[in-house]
Amino acid sequence: MSRVRLAPRFENFPPYTPIEPFEVLSARLGLPPEKIIKVDANENPYGPAPAVKEALANLRWANIYPDPESRALRAALSDFTGAPAENLLPGAGADELIDLILRLVLEPGDVVLNFPPTFGMYPFDTLLNAGQVIDVPRLPDFSLDLPAIRRAVEEHQPKAMFLTTPNNPDGHFPPAAVLDELLELPLLVVVDEAYIEFTREGGRLGENLSRIRSVPQRENLIVLRTFSKWAGLAGLRVGYGAFPTWMMPALWAAKQPYNVNVAASEAALASLRSLDFLAANVERLKAERERLFGLLQSVPYLTPYPSQANFILCGVKQIPASQLKASLAARGILVRYYNTPYLRDMIRISIGRPAESDAVIAALRELAEEKSEP
Structure with a gap:
């Protein structure tokens, strides 16, 4: 019998719970995909932009391994972000990074600070x-508890x-002074800007608020970005990060050699050639977020929270949120x-097209009426 065993931490390892595939959901609900309103995954x-579809339709060199250094993509990302190409590393989504x-x-045993509620991949990858x-929980308004963070840094010496x-999932954006204070702490600060393009004061695609251009001047700042949300490439898994100069040699040595596939790379490059088209879509989603927020305020059993991302978190009262989710799913x-x-x-409700928002609100109001019936 083999003496090989799982490492102890994997004996009861808590898996990350992803969103189920669209076709699985369609089959389970017994509805065709075009009848489903999917506002669960941001x-x-x-x-994607039309140029992406064209690039994928005419994809060359799919039989050849991709550039392990993603040189063309890094050069285009440098032009887009203003960060030096030598500090940029693309990945198979920001998750890989x-x-x-x-x-x-x-x-083993080193500490990472986590500020729940937040993205579940941070504790998952730490374990x-x-x-x-x-965990240093957020305050009731989802802002960061700075005194508690400082105490945790002093007590636990996190990396x-x-x-x-x-x-x-709440869409809270911290003031610049808060991030400046965190950057003075003696640890690595990883800023995940997955939704920066949707901020109100971020300008065109978030460039006014992004910290990515500051990375080369700091020893302890990493900024992660993704094409999943603003560019509509969630299914192709392409993201990137800006890293301190001292870290780059180790990153190049440790990453998988062909981590960004040819299709994802070409789609990202086509997206960067389509900024006007994609920025216009982002503006549509930002406008729809504000409209949907107002409509959600009219639903008596919901408490929506202001958001600067492409989703709105809502507290549910009077009925269990699990029941509300099931009732909505039954309606597609x-x-x-x-x-x-x-x-x-x-x-949490992702921002969709206006017709999708209207259908969501109609269903929520219909459920309110059913609940009020004797």
């Missing part, structure tokens, strides 16, 4: 890499912290449901 309802960062900096997660700006409307220590009876 995907872009407008999809989160894992890679932690592989490089954690020894995957034999680290220890220390890194992860901060989503705006935060998922898929929302994200939360019932965790930090999110009690909550749903």
Whole structure:
């Protein structure tokens, strides 16, 4: 009998719970895909730019391994972000880069600070890499508890912290002074800008608020970005990060050699050639977010929270949020449901097209009427 056993941390390892595939959901609900309103995963309802579809239809060299250094993509990303190409590293989504960062900096038992509620991949990848997660919960308005963070840094001597700006799932964007204060702490600060393009004061595609151009001047700042949301490439898994100069040699040595596939790279390049088209879609989604927020305020059993991302978190009262999720799913409307220590009876609604928002509101009002019937 083999003496090989799982590493102890994997014996009861808590898996990350992803959103189920669209075709699986369609089959389960017994509805054709075109009848389903999918507002559960913060995907872009407008999809990729036409240039992306053209690039994929005419894809060359799919039989050849991709450039392991993603040189063309890094050059285009440098033009887009203003960060030097030598500080940029693309990945198979930002998820790959989160894992890679932690592989490089954690020894077994090292601490990573987490600010729940937030993106679940940060604690997942910390545990995957034999680290220890220390939670510093957010305040009731989802802002960061700076005194508690300072105490945690002093007590636990963490290697890194992860901060989503705006935060998922609530859409809170921290003031610049808060991030400046965090950057003065003696640890690596990883700023995940997955939704920066949707901020109100971010300008065109978030450039006014992004910290990515500051990375080469700092020793402890990493900024992650993705094409999943603003560019509509969630299914192709392409993201990138800006890293301190001292970290780049280790990143190049440790990453998988062909981590960004040919199709994803070409789609990202086509997106960067289509900024006007994509920025217009982002503006549509920002306008629809404000409209949907006003409509959600009229639903008596919901408390929507202001958001600077492409989703709105809502507290559910009078009925269980799980029941609301199930009732909406029965009508072909898929929302994200939360019932965790930090999110009690909550749903999150991604911003869709106006017709999708109208259908969501109609269903929510219909359920309110059913509840009020004797």
